Amino acid sequence: MLPNNNLTISRFIPGNERRRFKDIIKFLAMVVDLAEGYKLHNNYRVALSGVxxxxxxxxxxxxxxxxxYGGLLHDIGEVGMPTDFDERTTQYTDEGKGNPHHTIVGSRIVSLIPTLEGVTKIIRWHHESWDGxxxxxxxxxxxxxxxxxxxSLFDAYYVMNAVEKNKSVIEDYLKNMSGKKFNPGLVEIFMRLLKKDELWTPDNLNDDAWSAIGMDTxxxxxxxxxxxxxxxxALNVIAQVIDAKHKYTHGHSRRVMVLSxxxxxxxxxxxxxxxxxEQGxxxxxxxxxxxPxxxxxxxxxxxxxxxxxxxxxxVISCALIQNFTSLKEVAPLARFHHERYDGNGYPDKLDREDIPIGARVIAVADTYDAxxxxxxxxxxxxDGFARHEIRKYMGKMFDPLVVNAFLDIPEHEIKLAFDLIVNQPVSSVSNTLSHIKTNTF
Ligand SMILES: [Fe+2]
Ligand SMILES: [Fe+2]
Ligand SMILES: [Fe+2]
Structure with missing residues (x-):
């Protein structure tokens, strides 16, 4: 149920900043969903009930x-955790959930987003307990x-709600933890809302959910x-998220960008x-x-x-990138990077010119770095072995035009570009790339 909120007067206010900001939030909310599986859409509920x-x-x-925003993104740091971390870290909390690391990683990721300074602390402290x-x-x-x-309160409530059918068990738990885990004053008001059966419980992050908070202006x-x-x-945020998940993928993505x-x-x-x-x-x-x-x-x-x-x-890459209005054209390049020139790739078995040229380029660079x-x-x-393999699959896996261009680039040029780029912040990569261009061509 969503409230009918008269305060929402500017739901359709045009504004690039607003749209782009939302894009980042939607992307991160999708990442949280992906990282959490069974808790799907919990965060929307935590966010709105919290408000x-x-x-x-x-x-x-x-x-x-x-x-x-804290409710939506509080568990973004979970992306860096092993899939079974809930079971492994039972020592941290009574409900068998949580690892200090995710609160720190999460606040670091959110600190990159303008205007969310206040949210970083909330994310860092969403597992603090009233009793210390x-x-x-x-x-x-x-x-x-x-x-x-x-x-913290709504997170516990909705997590339990997803697995426990008996509502009184949940209420007893929350009452029991009042003054221990939870702020007693909050538990009291929460119980009142629960009795009135008036919690806002959206199940996805659509514009209705957004405007329900009535603070658009x-x-x-x-x-x-x-x-x-x-x-x-956005690129910095994505890079941090990928890095938190998988160190190898992070360095790999940069090298593939450079070579592409x-x-x-x-x-x-x-x-x-x-x-x-480059972006794709x-x-x-x-x-x-x-x-996993x-x-x-x-x-x-x-x-x-x-x-x-x-x-x-x-396919997931494409869905994630599509959250960004400004990266719409980039999404297909990611979706098709495992298609093969002969049509035997995945996910859509496209062949030859049906595969966007950018994706054909990325396929070669991806293989070289792998x-x-x-x-x-x-x-x-x-390097020699990689060139040999890529030449061998020319016309089968790879577009011959792309392969020929790739083979024209000497090894030392690739090495130099990799060395210059790999440890730089994403924001300065484009500049360095243009610098390399003037030096080598
Ligand atoms: Fe958490
Ligand atoms: Fe891939
Ligand atoms: Fe790759």
């Missing part, structure tokens, strides 16, 4: 906004921001002051399309955030079932 409770308490609009037994900083009582306390005003390039901010760029330039492509390919290459494996790490890191051969799971990653870097199951192989 509702905050409204009962007459919290100011800034606090309500922080509760909304929480984590990561052992805050106690009123030291814990009320917004964090609200999220405030939001637009806040975002108007944001300086900075949203595409850059060199190939595309060698093929004489227009600057704007080269840039599109950087994000091509972002869908791996939805694949045990499978990504498996040292020996994958079973058929596991292989099927891995093969979902280009062969020449250390993998979980083997050591790096030589």
């Amino acid at each position: 509702q409770l905050g409204t009962e308490l007459n919290l100011n609009i800034e606090s309500l906004r922080n509760i909304f 037994s929480g984590f990561p900083d052992n805050l106690k009582g009123r030291e814990i921001p009320i917004e964090a306390g609200i999220i 405030y939001e637009v005003a806040k975002l108007q002051d944001v300086k900075g390039d949203y595409v850059e901010i 760029s060199l190939i595309a330039q060698r093929m004489g492509m227009e600057k704007s399309y080269v840039h599109l390919i 290459a950087l994000l091509h494996d972002s869908g791996k955030v939805g694949i 790490r045990e499978i990504l890191d498996k040292p020996e051969g994958l079973s058929n079932e596991e292989y099927k799971v891995i093969k979902k990653h280009p 062969i020449t870097s250390n993998r979980a199951y083997r050591k790096a192989l030589s």
Whole structure:
């Protein structure tokens, strides 16, 4: 049920800042869903019910906004956890959930998003307990921001709600934990709302859910002051998320971006399309955030079932990227990076020119880096070997035009570009790439 909120006057206010900001939030909310499985859509409920409770308490609009985004994103740091971390970390909390690390990783990711400074603390402290037994900083009582306390309460409630059918068991638990885990004042008001059966419970992050919080005017005003390039901010956020999930994928994505760029330039492509390919290459494996790490890191051969799971990653990459209005054209490049020139690839078995040229470029760069870097199951192989393999599959896996352009690039040029780029922040990569261009062509 969603409230009919008369405060929502500006739901359709046009505004690029607002849209781009939302894009980032939607992307992150999708990542949280992917990382959490059974708790699907919990965060929307935590966010809106949290705002509702905050409204009962007459919290100011800034606090309500922080509760909304904190509720949505509080578990974003879970993306870096092994899939079975709930079971492994029972020592941390009574409900067998949580690991201090996710609160810290989560606040670091959110700190990259303009106007969410207040949310980083709430995320850091959403597992603190009223009696001081929480984590990561052992805050106690009123030291814990009320917004964090609200999220903690609703998080526990909705997690239990998803698995426990008997409502009185949940209520007993919350009452029992009042003054221990939870702020007693909050538990009291929460029980009142629960009795009235008036909790707002959306099941996805659509614009209705968004406008239900009734703070659009405030939001637009806040975002108007944001300086900075949203595409850059988005790319930085995505890079942090990928990094938190899987170190290897992160370095790999950057190297594939660099090599794809060199190939595309060698093929004489227009600057704007080269840039599109760079972005597609950087994000091509972002869908791996939805694949369990045990499978990504498996040292020996994958079973058929596991292989099927891995093969979902280009589709997930595409879905994630599509959250960004400004990256719409980039999404197909990620979706099709495992298609083969002869039509035997995945996920859509496209062939030849039906595969976007950017995806054909990324396929070659991806293979080169996979062969020449250390993998979980083997050591790096030589540049010469990679060239030999890629030539061998020309016309089968790869577009001959792309392969020829790639083979024209000497090894030392690729090495230099990799060295220059790999440890730089994403934001300065484009500049360095253009610098390399002038030096080598
Ligand atoms: Fe959490
Ligand atoms: Fe891939
Ligand atoms: Fe890849």
